[in-house]
Amino acid sequence: MPEAYLKGLEEIAAIDPESGPPFVEELKKISPDFAEYYVAFAFGQIHARQVFDPKIKELVAIASLISLGDGRSHLRLRIQGACRAGCSKEEIIEVVIQSVVYVGFTRALIALHFVKEVCEESGFFPPAPEGSAKH
Amino acid sequence: MPEAYLKGLEEIAAIDPESGPPFVEELKKISPDFAEYYVAFAFGQIHARQVFDPKIKELVAIASLISLGDGRSHLRLRIQGACRAGCSKEEIIEVVIQSVVYVGFTRALIALHFVKEVCEESGFFPPAPEGSAKH
Amino acid sequence: MPEAYLKGLEEIAAIDPESGPPFVEELKKISPDFAEYYVAFAFGQIHARQVFDPKIKELVAIASLISLGDGRSHLRLRIQGACRAGCSKEEIIEVVIQSVVYVGFTRALIALHFVKEVCEESGFFPPAPEGSAKH
Amino acid sequence: MPEAYLKGLEEIAAIDPESGPPFVEELKKISPDFAEYYVAFAFGQIHARQVFDPKIKELVAIASLISLGDGRSHLRLRIQGACRAGCSKEEIIEVVIQSVVYVGFTRALIALHFVKEVCEESGFFPPAPEGSAKH
Amino acid sequence: MPEAYLKGLEEIAAIDPESGPPFVEELKKISPDFAEYYVAFAFGQIHARQVFDPKIKELVAIASLISLGDGRSHLRLRIQGACRAGCSKEEIIEVVIQSVVYVGFTRALIALHFVKEVCEESGFFPPAPEGSAKH
Amino acid sequence: MPEAYLKGLEEIAAIDPESGPPFVEELKKISPDFAEYYVAFAFGQIHARQVFDPKIKELVAIASLISLGDGRSHLRLRIQGACRAGCSKEEIIEVVIQSVVYVGFTRALIALHFVKEVCEESGFFPPAPEGSAKH
Numbered sequence: 001m002p003e004a005y006l007k008g009l010e011e012i013a014a015i016d017p018e019s020g021p022p023f024v025e026e027l028k029k030i031s032p033d034f035a036e037y038y039v040a041f042a043f044g045q046i047h048a049r050q051v052f053d054p055k056i057k058e059l060v061a062i063a064s065l066i067s068l069g070d071g072r073s074h075l076r077l078r079i080q081g082a083c084r085a086g087c088s089k090e091e092i093i094e095v096v097i098q099s100v101v102y103v104g105f106t107r108a109l110i111a112l113h114f115v116k117e118v119c120e121e122s123g124f125f126p127p128a129p130e131g132s133a134k135h
Numbered sequence: 136m137p138e139a140y141l142k143g144l145e146e147i148a149a150i151d152p153e154s155g156p157p158f159v160e161e162l163k164k165i166s167p168d169f170a171e172y173y174v175a176f177a178f179g180q181i182h183a184r185q186v187f188d189p190k191i192k193e194l195v196a197i198a199s200l201i202s203l204g205d206g207r208s209h210l211r212l213r214i215q216g217a218c219r220a221g222c223s224k225e226e227i228i229e230v231v232i233q234s235v236v237y238v239g240f241t242r243a244l245i246a247l248h249f250v251k252e253v254c255e256e257s258g259f260f261p262p263a264p265e266g267s268a269k270h
Numbered sequence: 271m272p273e274a275y276l277k278g279l280e281e282i283a284a285i286d287p288e289s290g291p292p293f294v295e296e297l298k299k300i301s302p303d304f305a306e307y308y309v310a311f312a313f314g315q316i317h318a319r320q321v322f323d324p325k326i327k328e329l330v331a332i333a334s335l336i337s338l339g340d341g342r343s344h345l346r347l348r349i350q351g352a353c354r355a356g357c358s359k360e361e362i363i364e365v366v367i368q369s370v371v372y373v374g375f376t377r378a379l380i381a382l383h384f385v386k387e388v389c390e391e392s393g394f395f396p397p398a399p400e401g402s403a404k405h
Numbered sequence: 406m407p408e409a410y411l412k413g414l415e416e417i418a419a420i421d422p423e424s425g426p427p428f429v430e431e432l433k434k435i436s437p438d439f440a441e442y443y444v445a446f447a448f449g450q451i452h453a454r455q456v457f458d459p460k461i462k463e464l465v466a467i468a469s470l471i472s473l474g475d476g477r478s479h480l481r482l483r484i485q486g487a488c489r490a491g492c493s494k495e496e497i498i499e500v501v502i503q504s505v506v507y508v509g510f511t512r513a514l515i516a517l518h519f520v521k522e523v524c525e526e527s528g529f530f531p532p533a534p535e536g537s538a539k540h
Numbered sequence: 541m542p543e544a545y546l547k548g549l550e551e552i553a554a555i556d557p558e559s560g561p562p563f564v565e566e567l568k569k570i571s572p573d574f575a576e577y578y579v580a581f582a583f584g585q586i587h588a589r590q591v592f593d594p595k596i597k598e599l600v601a602i603a604s605l606i607s608l609g610d611g612r613s614h615l616r617l618r619i620q621g622a623c624r625a626g627c628s629k630e631e632i633i634e635v636v637i638q639s640v641v642y643v644g645f646t647r648a649l650i651a652l653h654f655v656k657e658v659c660e661e662s663g664f665f666p667p668a669p670e671g672s673a674k675h
Numbered sequence: 676m677p678e679a680y681l682k683g684l685e686e687i688a689a690i691d692p693e694s695g696p697p698f699v700e701e702l703k704k705i706s707p708d709f710a711e712y713y714v715a716f717a718f719g720q721i722h723a724r725q726v727f728d729p730k731i732k733e734l735v736a737i738a739s740l741i742s743l744g745d746g747r748s749h750l751r752l753r754i755q756g757a758c759r760a761g762c763s764k765e766e767i768i769e770v771v772i773q774s775v776v777y778v779g780f781t782r783a784l785i786a787l788h789f790v791k792e793v794c795e796e797s798g799f800f801p802p803a804p805e806g807s808a809k810h
Contacts, residue, residue, distance in 0.1 A: 030791045031768045033454075034783075041446050042236045042780050049438075051229040056191060060198040060230055064237040067202035069610045070744045071237065071781035093571045094186040095195055101177045102199040102206065104374035105582050106611035108574075116570045165386045166363045168589075169370075169378075176581050177375050184573075204475045205339045206376035228436045235439075239779035240447050241476035243439075251435045300521045301498045303724075304513075311716050312510050312641045319708075321634040326596060330603040330635055334642040337607035340474045341511035341642065364591040365600055371582045372604040372611065447776045456769040461731060465770055468735040469777040472742035476777065499726040500735055506717045507739040507746065509644035609745045633706045645717050646746035648709075656705045 005036060008044030015047075015081045058082035059095050066099045066111040075111060079118045089119060140171060143179030150182075150216045193217035194230050201234045201246040210246060214253045224254060275306060278314030285317075285351045328352035329365050336369045336381040345381060349388045359389060410441060413449030420452075420486045463487035464500050471504045471516040480516060484523045494524060545576060548584030555587075555621045598622035599635050606639045606651040615651060619658045629659060680711060683719030690722075690756045733757035734770050741774045741786040750786060754793045764794060 012020040027035040052060065058081045065075040082092050092115055100108045147155040162170040187195065193216045200210040217227050227250055235243045282290040297305040322330065328351045335345040352362050362385055370378045417425040432440040457465065463486045470480040487497050497520055505513045552560040567575040592600065598621045605615040622632050632655055640648045687695040702710040727735065733756045740750040757767050767790055775783045 027787075030787055031772070034768065034772055034787060037446075037450065037772070037775065038780060038784075041442075041450075045442065045446075046233060046236050049229070049232065051225060052233070056194065057233060059191065059195055060233055061237065063195040063198035064202045064234050065781065067199045068237060068744075068779075068781060069608075071785065074237070074781045074784065090186060093574065094184070097184065097571070097574055097577070098181060098187070098192060098195055099199050100374065100577065101181050102196065102203055102209070102374050102376045104370065104372050104608075105578060106372050106605065106608060106614045109578075109614065110611065112567075112570055112574060162382075165382055166367070169363065169367055169382060172367070172370065172581075172585065173375060173379075176577075176585075180577065180581075200376065203339075203374075203376060204473075206380065209376045209379065228439065232436070232439055232442070235442065235779065237779050237781050239473075239775065239777050240443060241470065241473060241479045241777050244443075244479065245476065247432075247435055247439060297517075300517055301502070304498065304502055304517060307502070307505065307716075307720065308510060308514075311712075311720075315712065315716075316638060316641050319634070319637065321630060322638070326599065327638060329596065329600055330638055331642065333600045333603035334607045334639050335511065337604045338474075338509075338511060338642060341515065344511045344514065344642070360591060364589070367589065368586060368592070368597060368600055369604050371586050372601065372608060372614070451773060451776050454769070454772065456765060457773070461734065462773060464731065465734055465738045465773055466777065468738035469742045469774050472739045473777060479777070495726060499724070502724065503721060503727070503732060503735055504739050505644065506721050507644050507646050507736065507743060507749070509640065509642050511642045609743075633709065637706070637709055637712070640712065644743075645713060646740065646743060646749045649713075649749065650746065652702075652705055652709060 004040040004044035006044070007048050008039035008042070011043040011047050012039065015084060016077065054085035055082070055087050055091075058085045058087060059091065062092065062095045062111075063099060066096060066107055067103050069103070069107045069110075072110075072114070076114050076118060079115055080122060083118065083122060089115070139175040139179035141179070142183050143174035143177070146178040146183050147174065150219060151212065189220035190217070190222050190226075193220045193222060194226065197227065197230045197246075198234060201231060201242055202238050204238070204242045204245075207245075207249070211249050211253060214250055215257060218253065218257060224250070274310040274314035276314070277318050278309035278312070281313040281318050282309065285354060286347065324355035325352070325357050325361075328355045328357060329361065332362065332365045332381075333369060336366060336377055337373045339373070339377045339380075342380075342384070346384050346388060349385055350392060353388065353392060359385070409445040409449035411449070412453050413444035413447070416448040416453050417444065420489060421482065459490040460487070460492050460496075463490045463492060464496065467497065467500045467516075468504060471501060471512055472508050474508070474512045474515075477515075477519070481519050481523060484520055485527060488523065488527060494520070544580040544584035546584070547588050548579035548582070551583040551588050552579065555624060556617065594625040595622070595627050595631075598625045598627060599631065602632065602635045602651075603639060606636060606647055607643050609643070609647045609650075612650075612654070616654050616658060619655055620662060623658065623662060629655070679715040679719035681719070682723050683714035683717070686718040686723050687714065690759060691752065729760040730757070730762050730766075733760045733762060734766065737767065737770045737786075738774060741771060741782055742778050744778070744782045744785075747785075747789070751789050751793060754790055755797060758793065758797060764790070 009021070009024070012024060016023075024035060024039055027038060047057070058078055061078045062075070062082060065071050065078055079092060093112070096108050096111045096115065099111070144156070144159070147159060151158075159170060159174055162173060182192070193213055196213045197210070197217060200206050200213055214227060228247070231243050231246045231250065234246070279291070279294070282294060286293075294305060294309055297308060317327070328348055331348045332345070332352060335341050335348055349362060363382070366378050366381045366385065369381070414426070414429070417429060421428075429440060429444055432443060452462070463483055466483045467480065467487060470476050470483055484497060498517070501513050501516045501520065504516070549561070549564070552564060556563075564575060564579055567578060587597070598618055601618045602615070602622060605611050605618055619632060633652070636648050636651045636655065639651070684696070684699070687699060691698075699710060699714055702713060722732070733753055736753045737750070737757060740746050740753055754767060768787070771783050771786045771790065774786070
C-alpha cells in the first residue's frame with residue numbers, strides 16, 4: 001500500500017512537522033507493521049479525507065478523545081493539531097464544555113488541563129480573530 | 136434558575152419539537168430535580184451556547200457519544216438533531232469514519248447502524264447541496 | 271470452598287428470593303465453574319461482608335454500575351436489591367443525580383429509566399418515611 | 406487498494422459464509438467508504454495476518470470485546486467465529502472466566518450469556534476432543 | 541446564577557479549604573465559563589444537595605470514580621473529601637472491595653493505591669471509632 | 676480459604692518472583708482483606724486454572740487490558756508475565772495489532788509503548804525461535 005503510506009507521511013508532517021516524523025521512525029523500530037497501519041490507514045486513508053475542513057476534523061477528534069478518556073498523549077496531539085489547523089483556544093475549550101453533558105465533569109476537567117498545558121508550551125494559539133468562533 | 140430552565144425548554148422544542156417536550160414531562164414525573172438539571176443545565180446553559188454553529192455542535196456531540204459507546208438513545212437523538220440542524224448524511228457518516236481511528240470499528244459500526252435507522256425512519260435528511268460537505 | 275458457596279446462596283436468596291436461585295441454576299448449566307465463582311466469591315465473600323449496612327452497600331453498587339455504563343441487567347438487579355434493602359426511591363434517584371457530575375447526563379439518564387422501570391414493575395418501593403432520606 | 410479488499414472479502418466469507426457477505430452488501434449501501442475500510446483494513450489487512458493461528462486470533466478478539474463491554478453484536482460474531490475456527494465451548498468460556506479478574510463479573514456475565522445464546526442457536530460447537538483444551 | 545455560584549464556592553471551601561479555592565482561581569484563568577459551570581452546577585447545585593449525609597455522598601462518589609477508571613485526580617480529591625467528611629479508612633476501602641465485583645481487580649487496585657497515598661500524605665484519617673463502620 | 680491463598684502465592688511467585696511477593700506484602704498493609712481476595716481468588720482460583728496453557732492465558736489477559744484502557748500497571752505486569760511464559764515479542768505485539776480493529780489506534784498505541792518499555796527494561800524477551808509465532 002505505498003500510495004496510502006506516502007499520503008500518510010505527508011499528513012503527519014503537515015500536522016506536526018517537528019515531532020510527527022521522528023514518532024513514526026520510533027514506531028517502526030517497535031513494530032514496522034503497526035507503523036505501516038498507523039501511517040497508511042489512520043493518516044493516509046482516514047485523516048487525509050477531505051469531507052470536513054481541517055478545523056472541524058480536529059474538533060471532532062478532540063470530542064472523541066475526551067470521551068474515550070484515556071488516550072492522553074493522543075489527546076494532547078490532537079489539541080496541538082487543532083491549534084495548527086487554526087482553531088482558536090475558545091473553540092477547543094468549547095468542545096470541552098459541550099462534552100460535559102455527555103461525559104461529565106471528570107473527563108472534561110482532564111481535557112481542560114491538557115488544553116492549558118498545550119497553550120503554555122506551544123504558544124502557537126493564534127489570537128481569536130473577531131467573530132472567529134462562528135464558522 | 137427559571138431563566139435557564141425556560142431557555143432549555145426552548146432549545147429542546149427547537150431540536151426535537153415532537154418528542155422533546157413530552158420526554159421532559161415524562162422525566163419530571165420520575166424526578167423533578169433531575170428534569171430541572173437536565174433542562175436548565177444541559178440545554179439552557181450548555182447546549183444554548185453559541186460559540187459553535189448548530190451543525191458543528193451536533194457533529195461534536197455525535198463524536199462524543201460514539202466514543203462513549205453506550206448512550207444509544209442519546210446518540211440516536213443527536214443524529215436526529217444533526218439532521219434538523221442541516222447536516223448532510225455524508226457529514227454525519229464522516230464523524231463515524233473519523234472516529235474509527237480513535238475508538239475502533241466496533242463502536243463505529245454501532246453508530247453507523249443508528250445513522251441508517253434514523254435516515255430510514257425520519258426521511259428528513261436534506262439532499263447534500265453541492266459542496267455542502269465543506270463548511 | 272463449600273462454606274463461601276453456601277453463604278453466597280443464602281445472600282442471593284435473601285436479595286432476590288424469586289429470580290435469584292433460578293438464575294444460579296441457569297448459570298450452572300452454562301458453566302459450573304463460573305457459577306461457583308459468582309456465588310462463592312461475588313456473594314459469599316464480597317457481598318456478604320458487613321462493613322456497610324445493606325442500604326449503603328446497594329447505593330454504592332448502583333453508583334458503580336451507573337458509571338460502568340453497560341451492565342444493564344446488573345444495574346436493574348441492584349436497583350431491586352436497593353428496594354428490598356429498604357432504600358427509598360428518593361435515595362436511589364439521588365445516586366443517579368450525584369453521578370451526573372462524574373459521568374455526565376448520558377449514563378445518568380439510562381440509569382434513571384431503569385429506576386422508573388423497576389418501580390413500575392415491582393411496586394415494592396416502600397413509601398419514604400418522614401426524614402428517611404437522612405441516614 | 407483492491408488486493409486488500411479482495412483478501413478481506415475472502416476472510417469474511419470464510420469466517421461467516423452465510424451472513425458475512427450480505428452484511429458487507431448492506432454496509433456498502435449505508436457508506437461505501439466505511440464498507441471498504443472495514444473489508445480491506447479490518448479483514449484484508451488485520452484479520453488476515455497469520456502470526457496467530459485462527460483459534461488464538463478469535464480468543465484474543467473475544468477477550469478484547471468482553472472488556473470493551475458494549476460491542477454486543479460484534480462479540481456475538483466473534484464467538485461464532487471462534488466456533489468455526491474450532492475452539493471448544495470450554496475454551497471460549499475460559500476467556501470469560503479469565504476476564505473476571507480484569508473487568509469484573511458484570512461484563513463477564515453479559516459475555517457468558519452471549520456464549521450460551523450462540524451455542525443454542527448454532528449448534529456447531531464441536532464436542533471438545535480429548536485434551537483439546539490444552540494447545 | 542450568582543446564588544448557586546456562591547453556594548458552590550462555600551461547598552468547595554468546606555470540602556477542601558486549602559487547595560479547593562486556588563483550584564477554582566486556576567480554572568477561571570483557563571475558562572471562566574467552565575469554572576462557573578463547575579462551581580455553580582457541580583458544587584452549588586449537585587454536591588450541595590442534602591438528601592444524603594456527607595459521608596454517604598462521598599462514598600457514592602468514590603464508587604462512581606473507581607468505576608469510571610480514569611479520573612485519577614478527581615478520585616484522589618473525593619478520597620480526601622471522604623476523610624474530611626468523617627469516613628474511616630475502613631469504609632473507604634470497603635467501597636474499593638465492593639467494587640471488585642462490578643469492575644474487576646484492575647480498577648480496584650488503582651483505587652486502593654490512591655487510598656494509601658492519600659492516607660500517607662494527609663494523615664487526617666480519624667481513627668475508626670468503635671462500631672463506626674455501621675451507619 | 677487457606678488452600679487457594681497458598682496456591683495464589685505460588686502463582687504470583689512463579690509469574691514475577693522478584694516484585695510479586697513484595698507487592699503482596701505491601702497490599703496486606705493497606706488492606707489484608709483485599710490482599711486475600713487478590714491472592715486467593717485472582718491468582719489461586721482464576722489464574723491457576725489450567726484450561727489454557729500459560730502463553731495463551733497471558734495473551735488473552737493482555738487483550739483484555741488493552742481494551743480496558745486504564746489499567747496501565749496491570750498491563751505492564753501481564754506483558755512481563757507473557758515474556759516469562761515464553762511468548763515472543765512478535766506474539767505480544769500481534770495482540771496489540773489485532774486489537775486495533777476492536778478498540779482503535781489510541782489504546783493500541785498506549786499498549787505498544789508499554790511493550791517497548793518492558794522490552795528495554797527487562798531484556799528477557801527470548802529470541803523468537805524459528806516458527807514460534809505459530810502455535
